[in-house]
Amino acid sequence: MDTFKLLHTVFPYISWPLNWSSLCKLLENCIHDSKVTAVLWIKPPEKWVKLNTDGSALNNPGSIGAGGVLRNHMGELLLDFSVPLGEGTNNQAEVEAALFGLTWCAQLNYNKVILEVDSQLLVDCFLNKKIIPWSISSQMQRLQQLSSNFPQIKCIHTLREANFVADTLSKHSHQLTSPMIYFNTQQLSMTAAAYL
Structure with missing residues (x-):
């Protein structure tokens, strides 16, 4: 049987x-x-940057963390981060990861940002295609307020396999006690000059 x-x-x-x-x-x-589905990370258009973020939860709810990577139109690394977030749910981790990454994009004066995540819920809430669950409503409100500061911003879904770097960084956050942020200062200064 x-x-x-x-x-x-x-x-x-x-x-x-x-x-x-x-x-x-x-x-x-x-x-x-x-x-068979081909899965690959695609570079953003010229004058755009792409921010891939992911959240990680050891339990749901439980210990949560965020990870992300910012790249320019050549695919060159500008910034990556791994951040422990304390306790929460997987959906809270996803939104906090996007918030953390977009905050850095705003600080670095990037005007054209593609936020790429593997959470369909986050994309649907960001695009107002779904009612925001109460458990993430305050974080989504902050994310929408922050995104209104960008002249051009897109939020798109990707498969987990194409979001591997952000996924790995989010899982690494559980081994940290404070945020880890890496800047590629040479690329940041060259990219910032080209985007002005």
Whole structure:
């Protein structure tokens, strides 16, 4: 019976009852449709920067942290961060990661920012496509206020595999007691000059 349940999960058109010989004949003709999706990080357009952020929660709720990476249109690293956030939920970690990263974008005077995250909830709330859950309403309000300061800002969803660097940095935050921020000062000064 366990074998049948496994087969039925992969090939839903197999129905019970079947004897073993009928099942074997049917399996010989089964074709498993595989869908392959190319996953890659795409550079932002010229004069734009892309901020990838991610939040991490060890439990939900539990210890939370944030990670993110900011890159220019050449794909060059401008800034990355890993920040412990205390206690909260995974959704709170996602929003706090975006807030932290966008705060740095504002401080560095970037006007055209693409915020790319692997949280569909965050994207839907940011774009007002979904009612904001009460548990993150104050953080989303701060995020929307902050984003109104950017002349051009986009918030898009990406698959977790394309957000690997931010994901890794968010998980690293659980080993820290204070924020870790890395600036690529050479690229920051060159990029800032080109974006003015």
